[in-house]
Amino acid sequence: DTGVSQDPRHKITKRGQNVTFRCDPISEHNRLYWYRQTLGQGPEFLTYFQNEAQLEKSRLLSDRFSAERPKGSFSTLEIQRTEQGDSAMYLCASRAGQGDYEQYFGPGTRLTVT
């Protein structure tokens, strides 16, 4: 058990609907990451936070995607106007901070857009 939790674990939605996922990192980890993984591929980086500041966003993160970490603890990832191509596993990871080499991943949220 890595200690990173994600909710929900599974989400089925219709195209055009908005969805929001939550990630709770390991307590006191100041860095939080979002990745997306499609079938047969390795995870792809989306964005990361140091405390509440969003420091980097991948070009994969279109305008329909927004992530927040308002108090530097849990984070949310929202996808607006979902498309079938958004179907994937969304993974969250956390890291203690500078000097710590390991990212701890959560179990992921599997999104299916019908």
Next chain:
Amino acid sequence: DAKTTQPTSMDCAEGRAANLPCNHSTISGNEYVYWYRQIHSQGPQYIIHGLKNNETNEMASLIITEDRKSSTLILPHATLRDTAVYYCIVSVGYRDDKIIFGKGTRLHILP
């Protein structure tokens, strides 16, 4: 793009050592070699990392060639629970704030 090359899949008999190779010929002097694995339907799990010297922990050993252009992850006594996709990654480590995953090696442990 990932900076590493790994075989797509490998088989290993249960109880034997599993040796997973990785090529990283363009690795820079300040880049570490990391290994993660992902068991089906779970998030990736850190295994081990190293810079120049060989490393060992309770899960595995990492052997890095002297020129650092390739490495091997060794699972000394593979069990069925080691069936997973194994990712070899190069990164500057704590200063690098994202992991660039490739497709990894799908390791099948055979009973």
